[in-house]
Amino acid sequence: MMKRIKADVTVIGAGATGCGVARDLALRGLKVLLVERGDINSGASGGNHGLLHSGARYLYSDRHSAEECRDENALLRAMAPQCIEATGGLFVGVEGDDENYMADFEGLLSQSDMPHRQIDADEARALEPNLTGPIVAAYEVNDATVDPFRLSLDNVSDALSHGAELLCGTELAGVTRKGSQVTHALLKRRATGETVEVETSCVVNAAGAWAGQVAAIAGATTHVRCSKGSLLVTDHRLTTRVVNRLRRPSDADIVVPGGTVSIVGTTSSHVDNPDAAWPTTDEVDRMVDEATALLPILATTRMIRAYSGVRPLFGDPSGGDDRNVSRGFVLMDHRDEGVENLFTITGGKLTTYRLMAERAADAVCHYLGMGGPCVTRTQPLPASGDAMWTEPGAAPKKWMAGHQKGDGMICECEMVSESVIGSLVASLESQGLARGLVEVGLRSRVGKGPCQGSFCGLRLAAWMYGQGHVTGDEGLSGLAQFYKERWKGMRSVSWGENLARAELHEALQCGLFGMEVGHE
Secondary structure, eight states, X not given: OOEEEXXXXXXXXXXXXXXXXXXXXXXXXXXEEEEOSSSTXXXXXXXXXXXXXXXXXXXXXXXXXXXXXXXXXXXXXXXXXXXXXXXXXEEEEXXXXXXXXXXXXXXXXXXXXXXXXXEXXXXXXXXXXXXXXXXXXXXEEOOEEEOHHHHHHHXXXXXXXXXXXXXXXXXXXXXXXXXXXXXXXXXXXXXXXXXXXXXXXXXXXXXXXXXXXXXXXXXOOOOEEEEEEEEEEESSOOOSSEEEESSSSOTXXXXXXXXXXXXXXXXXXXXXXXXXXXXXXXXXXXXXXXXXTTOGGGGGOOEEEEEEEEEEEESOSSSSOGGGSOOOEEEEEGGGXXXXXXXXXXXXXXXXXXXXXXXXXXXXXXXXXXXOOOOTTTSOOOOOGGGGGGSTTHHHHHHHHHOOTTOOEEXXXXXXXXXXXXXXXXXXXXXXXXXXXXXXXXXXXXXXXXXXTTTHHHHHHHHHHHTTSSOTTHHHHHHHHXXXXXXXXXXXXXXXXXXXXXXXXXXXXXXXXXXXXXXX
């Protein structure tokens, strides 16, 4: 029997923007259904460097976007402090970089009222000892870091507490229209093939790199340019602050601290298919070579993994350089195409997700003639228990503070215990979501440490079988997918010590347990 749901608004895509739209509309009193074909943050929001932009990076190319980042940076620090680490940031120019570009930087900072302080080379090295190269110029700015998974999970949790519904593992398969209005969204559960019919008054397309595909299903057009960015994860934290190279945006010109590691990036290359984007060895080599001019220690630092995300840039999908395309966001009302209750919100940055959500929600409420004003500027984002385990160090703190006897360790690298996994499984069940290994991994630090799941993946599967959370082939297929995702990031950094670890990884999976995990 087909399942039927009624919603005022159906939001397609549960990245940061879609989760923000769902929360904003739910807080205004609308009945919201949030639909995601994978899991929360399975697109660009889960494949970025976690930078909360000060705005300084875009002063030369896109002042409007830079100033939006400046304002949203300050707002998110106040509204969602549990998701933010106020690291501060440095822009550092090194010998060989464009001195005219450096000379213009302070003036542009001042013109945009962007907090900053110029410092000399000695102070820069005192603040960040790994900046041992030849420094020509340095500025302090208000960069920070944000946990994108906690940010989205907290938004979803608050939306659910205000009556929203969430369907993960569900894709838009079609729509029913009456004249210029979408009256029903037809959804398909990917695991079971079950069809869900949603009677809806409005649809928000927040599908990121897939926004063009979603718009086409509804009979509209959205031009999205898919720009792949690859990043590296180091085995320890190299800097206290975000460190940017003071030059025009290019490959490997930023190092972002992320808990106990650092993220080095990024690249920019056009891809036609956002589902087929992963880091390559050539990209890794190029990033290491480039980044050593900023932090020479990177030449001898072990890389745990690499990963890629696909930026949804608004513009012609073909031709030109992706770095020349605006990082601003676009809200599209498809009325002129004959679909009056479809809105697409795309482009933008993680830093501006809340503003994007506000603009989309304003358009929806204006169209429907219902809902109050936006309150996300003044109402703090509650910290949810569902999201706390994405934070590096959260699980060890809890375990060391007084673990119960018999609370065994699942992941020794990140000290994730059985009780943590139990709470995550309970949370997934309460939301009606899948409770497999991949879902648990997304919401915790399992598999994120130096062994990349070699040991904890097996422990996690065994524990979940023992607790009855998975049965039959569920655990094995989940484990295969868990390892597949880990291997995507390991294979392009498999040299030296990492190559030996990759061989151990394969020996455990294939030699000991007979698992042949398919890899693209």
